[in-house]
Amino acid sequence: MKTNRMRKAMVAAMAVALTSPQFAMAAPAKPNYPAKIGKSEGQLNIVAWEGYAQDDWIKPFEKETGCHVNRKYAGSSDEMVALMRSGGGGQYDLVSASGDATLRLIYGGDVQPLDMKLLTHWNDFLPNMKSPPYNTVGGLHYGMSYEWGPNVLMWNADKIKEAPKSWAAIYSDEYKGKITVPDNPIQIADAALYLMKTQPALGIKNPYELTKTQLEAAVVLLKKQRPLIKKYWALASDEIELFKNGDAIIGAAWPYQTNALKAAGMNVKDTVPVEGATGWADSWMLSTKSKHVNCAYKFLNYVSSPKVQAEQAIYFGETPANPKACSAMDKIEAGSCEKYHLNAPASYYKQIHFWQTPLPTCTNGKRDCTSYGDWQKAWQRVKG
Amino acid sequence: MSAAMDNSAVGPRPGNRLSALFWRRPGLSLAGLVLPPVLWMVLIYIAALAVLFVAAFWSVDDFTGEIVRKWTLANFQEIVTSPTYRRIAFRTIGMAALVTLTDAVLAFPVAYFMARVAGPRLRLALITAVVLPLWSSYLARVYAWRLILSHDGALNWGLKALGLPPADIGYTNVAMWIVFSYIWLPFMIMPVYAALERIPRNYFEASQDLGARGGRTFLKVVLPLAMPGLVAGSIFSFSLTLGDYITPVLVGGPGSDFIGNVVYSNVGVANNIPFAAAYATVPLVLMAGYLWLARRIGAFDVM
Numbered sequence: 001m002k003t004n005r006m007r008k009a010m011v012a013a014m015a016v017a018l019t020s021p022q023f024a025m026a027a028p029a030k031p032n033y034p035a036k037i038g039k040s041e042g043q044l045n046i047v048a049w050e051g052y053a054q055d056d057w058i059k060p061f062e063k064e065t066g067c068h069v070n071r072k073y074a075g076s077s078d079e080m081v082a083l084m085r086s087g088g089g090g091q092y093d094l095v096s097a098s099g100d101a102t103l104r105l106i107y108g109g110d111v112q113p114l115d116m117k118l119l120t121h122w123n124d125f126l127p128n129m130k131s132p133p134y135n136t137v138g139g140l141h142y143g144m145s146y147e148w149g150p151n152v153l154m155w156n157a158d159k160i161k162e163a164p165k166s167w168a169a170i171y172s173d174e175y176k177g178k179i180t181v182p183d184n185p186i187q188i189a190d191a192a193l194y195l196m197k198t199q200p201a202l203g204i205k206n207p208y209e210l211t212k213t214q215l216e217a218a219v220v221l222l223k224k225q226r227p228l229i230k231k232y233w234a235l236a237s238d239e240i241e242l243f244k245n246g247d248a249i250i251g252a253a254w255p256y257q258t259n260a261l262k263a264a265g266m267n268v269k270d271t272v273p274v275e276g277a278t279g280w281a282d283s284w285m286l287s288t289k290s291k292h293v294n295c296a297y298k299f300l301n302y303v304s305s306p307k308v309q310a311e312q313a314i315y316f317g318e319t320p321a322n323p324k325a326c327s328a329m330d331k332i333e334a335g336s337c338e339k340y341h342l343n344a345p346a347s348y349y350k351q352i353h354f355w356q357t358p359l360p361t362c363t364n365g366k367r368d369c370t371s372y373g374d375w376q377k378a379w380q381r382v383k384g
Numbered sequence: 385m386s387a388a389m390d391n392s393a394v395g396p397r398p399g400n401r402l403s404a405l406f407w408r409r410p411g412l413s414l415a416g417l418v419l420p421p422v423l424w425m426v427l428i429y430i431a432a433l434a435v436l437f438v439a440a441f442w443s444v445d446d447f448t449g450e451i452v453r454k455w456t457l458a459n460f461q462e463i464v465t466s467p468t469y470r471r472i473a474f475r476t477i478g479m480a481a482l483v484t485l486t487d488a489v490l491a492f493p494v495a496y497f498m499a500r501v502a503g504p505r506l507r508l509a510l511i512t513a514v515v516l517p518l519w520s521s522y523l524a525r526v527y528a529w530r531l532i533l534s535h536d537g538a539l540n541w542g543l544k545a546l547g548l549p550p551a552d553i554g555y556t557n558v559a560m561w562i563v564f565s566y567i568w569l570p571f572m573i574m575p576v577y578a579a580l581e582r583i584p585r586n587y588f589e590a591s592q593d594l595g596a597r598g599g600r601t602f603l604k605v606v607l608p609l610a611m612p613g614l615v616a617g618s619i620f621s622f623s624l625t626l627g628d629y630i631t632p633v634l635v636g637g638p639g640s641d642f643i644g645n646v647v648y649s650n651v652g653v654a655n656n657i658p659f660a661a662a663y664a665t666v667p668l669v670l671m672a673g674y675l676w677l678a679r680r681i682g683a684f685d686v687m
Contacts, residue, residue: 078655177552183633229638231555245534247554373444373656380646381468384639 028106028137029288033115037297040066044295047072047083047095049282051316057308064302067295077101084110090289093296096146098280099134099355100186104372106135106142111285113140118297121304121322128349129321134356135283143283144300147309149318149340150279150352151182151190152270154253154261156243167194167273169250171221176228180242180251183232185372185379186355189278190252191218191225193353197275207278208356209363215370215378222382232383236260243268254280255340256317276351281321313340433668440662444655451658459662469646473666476642479557480625483564484572484618490565491572491617492610498573499580511577514570522567526634529563530554533635555637563635564625571624572617579613580606615678622674626667643667 044067046053053071062068072092074080077100084095089110097105105111116122122130125145135143155164160175170179171194181187192207195217204214230248233239239257242248243266258270284303286296302308309320310328319340320329326337337343362369370378406413440459443452463469498510517525532538533554540550553559583606591601629644643666650660 081655226638231637234633241530241534245531245536245554247535376649376656380641380649381466383641384468384471 027109028140028142029109029112031113031115031140033113034118034293034297037118037301038294040298041292041295042066043068043070044094044292044299045070045072045092046299047074047080047092049074049096049316052096052282052312054311054315056315057303057311061299061302065295065298067292067298069299081105081108081110084287088289090287090291093287093290093292094299095285095287096282097143097285098282099132100280100357100372102134102143102283102285103137103357103359105285106137110288111142112288112290113142114144114286114300116141118301119144119304120301121306121324124324125304125321126323126349127346129281132281132354134281134354135285143285144304145321146282146284146303147312147316147318147320148279148281148352148354149255150272150277151252152255152258152277153250153273154243154258154268154270155250157267157269159249163269163271164250165271165274167275168198169273170228170252171225173228175250177230178247178249179225179228180231180233180239180248181225181229182252183234183383185375186278187252188215188218188222188375188379188382189353189355189358191221193278194275195221206356206363207353208358209369210358211362211368212370212374215374219378219382226382226384240264254317259317272348272351276353279352279354281354313342436661436664439658440665442658444658459659462659463663463666469663472641472646473643475557475640476626476644476667477670479560479564479642480622482561483568483625484621486561486565487569487572487621488576488614488618490569491576492614495573495576495580495613496606499577500583514573518570523630523634525567526563526631529559529566530635533559533562555635555640557636557640559635559637560631560640563631564628567631568621568624571620572614575616575620576610576613579610579616583609612682615681619675619678623671626671 046069048071050073053069053073058069058071072083074083077098080095080097081101081104084092084105085108095105095111122144129145129148131141132145135141135145153164153167153169155169157163159178167190169175170181181190188210189207192204192210192214195202195214196204196207199217202214202217204210210218231238231242233242233251236254236257239248239251239253240260242251243257243261244264253270255270258268261268284300286293286300290296303312304322306320306322306325306328309322309325310332312318313320313325313329314332314336317340319342323342326342329336329340329342333339341348358370358372358375360369360371361367406416439451441455441457443454443456443458445452463473494510494514498507498514502510534540535550535552535554537554539553543550553562587605587609588601591605596604627644629642629648632640632642632645643663647660647664650656650663
């Protein structure tokens with residue numbers, strides 16, 4: 001009986017899969033703003049990074065608004081995109097998408113514009129977090145910036161006495177066999193950023209917009225780097241283990257790893273090198289087919305408030321989009337506002353190039369840039 | 385008589401009518417018995433494979449990321465011509481073959497001891513010991529090896545205690561070879577054990593009576609009769625290694641990607657399902673050929 005039902009379900013699923021226009025070409029969704037934030041629908045389904053929906057701040061929200069939050073954690077940007085599209089979209093209301101996924105969601109028509117008039121804290125945001133190119137398209141805000149951080153150069157200060165100042169440290173023989181970098185096509189942008197500063201003749205303006213020649217130059221650099229690498233890390237915990245076990249002593253990392261290793265008693269340090277750094281910036285985005293729009297707007301207002309912004313930042317080791325969180329951060333952990341550069345001058349942000357989905361169309365309108373698919377193939381060539 | 389009367393008064397129960405129908409038409413009952421598994425096979429295995437194979441001939445539009453359903457051989461062309469994908473395929477196949485060979489060499493003496501030397505009690509203990517690791521999580525076992533082989537791990541610690549230089553094999557293909565050989569070893573020992581156990585004792589005596597010594601008996605009697613067991617075990621170790629993608633991620637170093645890793649990143653990261661499908665047919669074709677060969681040797685008789 002059970003198998004019979006399963007078989008029927010299988011047939012139905014296949015029929016749906018074969019007939020639904022899930023691959024049909026989509027365009028960015030049109031605005032469909034609510035007039036005001038109405039009554040709670042009682043439910044809210046969110047897709048988030050692990051550590052982005054902790055009870056510490058979700059429980060009070062549920063109590064305050066009556067919106068029960070159903071959480072689904074995703075392990076990668078690609079999983080987030082897949083989840084937001086699953087079942088034809090609309091299964092989840094909000095997603096905490098990083099900059100390498102946001103444009104895919106926008107151009108896929110999976111997320112809808114947000115009315116910034118309804119978001120009370122948005123006016124307080126850091127200027128570059130209000131309408132960044134990875135969540136704002138054609139003047140429409142498809143996402144609300146949440147938290148961000150740089151991809152830093154981290155090293156074991158017991159093994160490396162003199163603090164490295166340049167990314168050259170992970171491209172030169174000096175630490176051969178002791179280097180680790182992320183296993184992610186977006187790592188090509190790190191190489192492109194380094195080339196932007198060291199080989200200006202290539203004419204790289206934006207590390208996420210590379211022509212075929214520029215991409216090839218990045219591949220050449222990364223292929224030269226490969227024999228120096230101990231391991232390409234897939235998870236943050238991999239890198240932590242590599243450093244703990246002495247397999248790696250220097251590598252590209254997130255501040256999260258630095259904090260975790262320091263908490264474990266390791267003498268590690270990190271820096272944003274002279275060439276600048278790539279970085280991630282996450283945005284909350286609202287599904288085009290969301291059934292709980294009121295709860296979603298309530299949630300957005302709640303998580304952009306200084307208190308929650310500070311709690312999130314300290315829990316994960318990142319920086320809020322709302323600078324008013326500064327004093328709240330210092331209250332939780334003295335000096336943390338400065339530690340995460342929330343009070344840093346604008347020049348600090350300028351050296352961080354936030355993750356962006358590489359698109360075949362460059363910003364100048366020419367179609368000679370390389371796509372994320374190209375990057376993925378190039379990354380495979382690098383890894384071999 | 386009275387029972388029949390009772391029945392006609394109430395009318396035949398539906399169950400009785402059904403069994404009567406099956407009795408009158410034996411073909412129907414056979415169909416009823418065979419249809420569910422056949423349907424299951426067709427829908428779950430054949431249809432899935434067919435969809436996979438058809439998708440391999442499609443492509444993805446670079447600009448919109450949508451699937452273009454037009455026949456093209458571009459995916460297969462890229463797999464054959466690109467040195468990267470060729471190297472990854474050869475690495476995967478080479479590792480699968482190496483692991484299979486290693487496991488065969490390791491498993492044979494163990495299985496022989498279990499089947500022909502050990503007493504019943506010791507045999508039971510050994511079988512339990514061989515199967516025991518399978519009860520723990522695959523991931524836990526791989527992670528354990530990662531800790532053993534890492535720079536400051538148990539291996540180097542032991543070597544240092546002995547005054548030897550450290551072995552730097554963590555996160556390399558050597559590490560993958562060790563871990564794969566360890567993980568799939570039980571799958572080789574069990575079928576070889578089953579094959580060896582089935583050899584009648586008097587074959588050994590007959591061989592001795594005819595003047596064959598140990599080595600000759602092994603080559604002419606034991607090995608041919610154990611061959612199906614070895615082939616059956618090799619199907620497991622070969623196909624399991626061929627399809628794995630977790631061990632390369634966890635214990636492999638730079639340049640350790642398998643076919644499975646490429647498929648995974650093309651489905652997940654790049655959303656290029658046609659290319660993933662095309663690449664996934666490589667191990668499929670290989671395994672089909674291997675199984676066909678194994679069937680000819682008679683490996684399926686001892687499984």
